[in-house]
Amino acid sequence: MPSPSIVWFRDDLRLADHPALRAAVDRGEPVIGLYVLDEESEGIRPLGGAARWWLHHSLASLAERLAERGSRLILRRGPAARVVRDVADDTGAGAVFWNRRYGGPEREIDAQLKAGLRDGGVEVASFAASVLFEPWTIQTGSGKHFSVYSPFWRACLAQPAPRAPLPQPREVTGPSRYPASDDLDDWGLLPTAPDWAQGLRDTWEPGEPAARRRLREFLDEDLGHYGDARDRPAAGATSMLSPRLRWGELSPHTVWHAAVEATGASQFLSEIGWREFAWHTLYHFPDLATKNLRREFDAFPWPRLKPSALEAWQKGRTGYAMVDAGMRELWETGYMHNRVRMITASFVIKNLLIDWRRGEEWFWDCLVDADGASNPFNWQWVAGSGADAAPYFRVFNPELQADKFDKNREYVGRWAPEYRDADGQPPLPIVDLKATRQNALDAYEKVKQASRES
Structure with missing residues (x-):
């Protein structure tokens, strides 16, 4: 038998x-x-x-x-x-x-x-x-998990090279009798009324064949200028492989071996390393989505939530062009450029003083690439409560960021055109950047004080 x-x-x-x-x-x-x-x-x-x-x-x-x-x-x-x-x-x-x-x-x-x-x-x-290096294999000299990315990635690169990817089988022989199966349509995974997924259909083709095509396109057409253009959201220089890795349509081993010998691959592969860092951190800190990795941030004095401010951020109606463009791209496509993710996250955490977990939950619901490691890991990085976190005093100014990375307002013009059009009527700013930046710094001082007293 x-x-x-x-x-x-x-x-x-x-x-x-x-x-x-x-x-x-x-x-x-x-x-x-x-x-x-x-x-x-x-x-x-x-x-x-x-x-x-x-x-x-x-x-x-x-x-x-x-x-x-x-x-x-x-x-x-x-x-x-x-x-x-x-x-x-x-x-x-x-x-x-x-x-x-x-x-x-x-x-x-x-x-x-x-x-x-x-x-x-x-x-x-x-x-x-699903990772290049298993979490228990990369440790500090004292046998602990790395809390800073650069030495973590150096330790990874000092390991033997990741194994070569396995070929797909030509034949997968099934049994003479199969067990009962649900019908995929009965799972109700797709939206019905309202059908909000048209932008996703226009943007993506899920599945392994499309993933492999996109990897080849990126290596052939975009990798050469990735290092120079990856921070400009209108440049189209990013790989767009994050959902492919999240759903395992591509393995990190496949991506690594396809890219490692290419000219200019080191910066791109360092982003694969950042993904590794997130998964290793989750392995050692399973509550990453709900608890501050740096526990001194438990003392952060979050004010009472103002629902109208959260909703304005979610809908891209904050009065700040780069923030609104990013939030609308997210809703339309299930994706947001990485630079803009940092800007929008900084705004909701540090200018609106809304708990990072609220933002993480919104991204979890809206992103096609949200996974259990990278999504909370990156939110904690922006908040300052995570591993290798951004300094608490670093508050992204969305106007200066737009001047630097979207000088001609191509990205803003696509997703929030009223900010660029001469006759456009953008929403009024919901907060003052200078005043709210100071409010954030004052709040972070209380975290530092609590840390000193503990």
Whole structure:
């Protein structure tokens, strides 16, 4: 009797460089692909709206590619530990393979499931596939996690080179009988009324084939001027690969080996390193999305939330062109240029004095690339409460930032044209930049005072 191998897909929706899939194929038994939509397990954060849209289309692409090679993608919904065991029992699976996750609740689920399956006589193996260097392998001389990026990345680069990516299997033989599967459309991942996703459809094509095309386009056309142009949001010089990495349509190993020999790749690869730093930090600090990494920031005197100010920021109606352009790009496309992410985050935290967690939650809901590590990690970086954080006194002035990085107002003209058009009527500024900057500095002084007194 065949004993199928189950490949549990998670944030690795690809066939190429997929160690768990390769192990299943090499085992020589029929292969069943499984994806579990888990919104019930303790500690698992429900996906935001834009992420759900991306997931729907990326799963559809993965299912199509598996079918082309001879197998199917089974869709199930529920607590992952229970669902995977149920599918293993139903199919008589002899092995279950997956690629590792690094968030705290996810690790607990995986460890519990691995132990339970092994107790039942099922072979289980997990693999490194979503980071270049596993979090426990990069340490300071005293055996601790790095808290500053530059020495962290130097330590990574001192390691043996990341492994070469694995080729995608030409054939994935399925079983004679498949377990029951949900219908993807029944999951309700796509918006209905109102349908706010037209901008996402116009901007993105989720799935591994499109991801690989974009990687090649970036290396061929954009990498050469990445270092000079990456901070100018209208230049179109960034890779746009962040959602591809977030959903695992590309592995970091694939990106690394495709880019490492190219001229001018070091700055781009340092951004891959920043992503590594975020995931390593999450591994060592699982509460990254809810608690200050630097606990002295617990003393920050956030004022009572003013809902109208938060809403003006969310809708891009603050009266500051660069902020409003960025927030409208985010809503329309599920994406925002990295420089503008810093500007908009600084504005809501330091000019509006709104808790960074409010901003992180909005980005979580609106970004197609929001993940459990990079999103909170970067928000804490701007707030000053995170690893290698921006100095508390660094308050991005959105007007000066626009003068420096969008001199001709091309970016602003695209997303907030009323600021550039002669007859435009932009909203009035909701705060005074100079006064609110001083308010932020005064608040940060209280953090410093509390730290001295502790």
